[in-house]
Amino acid sequence: MSVDTTAAEPQAPDVEDAPGAEETPDEPTGRRAQRLRAQEAVARAEAAESRLAAAQTREVHRLAATALAAPGDVLTPELGGVTLDELLDQDGVVDPDLVAEAAAAVAAQRPGLAVARPAKTGADFDGGARAPLPRVGGWASLFRGDR
Numbered sequence: 236m237s238v239d240t241t242a243a244e245p246q247a248p249d250v251e252d253a254p255g256a257e258e259t260p261d262e263p264t265g266r267r268a269q270r271l272r273a274q275e276a277v278a279r280a281e282a283a284e285s286r287l288a289a290a291q292t293r294e295v296h297r298l299a300a301t302a303l304a305a306p307g308d309v310l311t312p313e314l315g316g317v318t319l320d321e322l323l324d325q326d327g328v329v330d331p332d333l334v335a336e337a338a339a340a341v342a343a344q345r346p347g348l349a350v351a352r353p354a355k356t357g358a359d360f361d362g363g364a365r366a367p368l369p370r371v372g373g374w375a376s377l378f379r380g381d382r
Contacts, residue, residue, distance in 0.1 A: 294329040302338035315344040
């Protein structure tokens with residue numbers, strides 16, 4: 236007498252047998268449902284792509300702000316700028332070195348677009364190494380004769 240030692244595999248419930256699986260007239264079925272899901276997936280992908288491009292553009296502007304008065308000029312081809320894709324590395328991450336090079340190129344080509352740097356004058360002869368002035372007590376100490 237041989238005994239069957241294999242357990243019967245439980246079968247997954249069929250989708251049609253699941254509770255609440257009755258078709259409703261509001262829910263599309265078949266190819267129309269697939270087409271709607273595909274359209275929703277494309278819309279989500281496009282929205283994610285636009286959010287990523289906006290974040291990358293903000294990062295480029297942040298990095299270019301050190302060299303340009305208007306950081307958006309680095310992405311303006313008419314001003315000698317480059318496209319966003321040219322500032323990304325192989326992984327699609329903004330490359331700070333490429334942004335610095337592009338911003339410096341725009342500033343070199345059009346010096347008026349560069350960040351205005353204060354001119355050095357001879358008034359700062361000690362390099363900022365002045366000792367702070369002693370604190371005075373105010374009007375009350377003046378009237379009391381305190382020094």
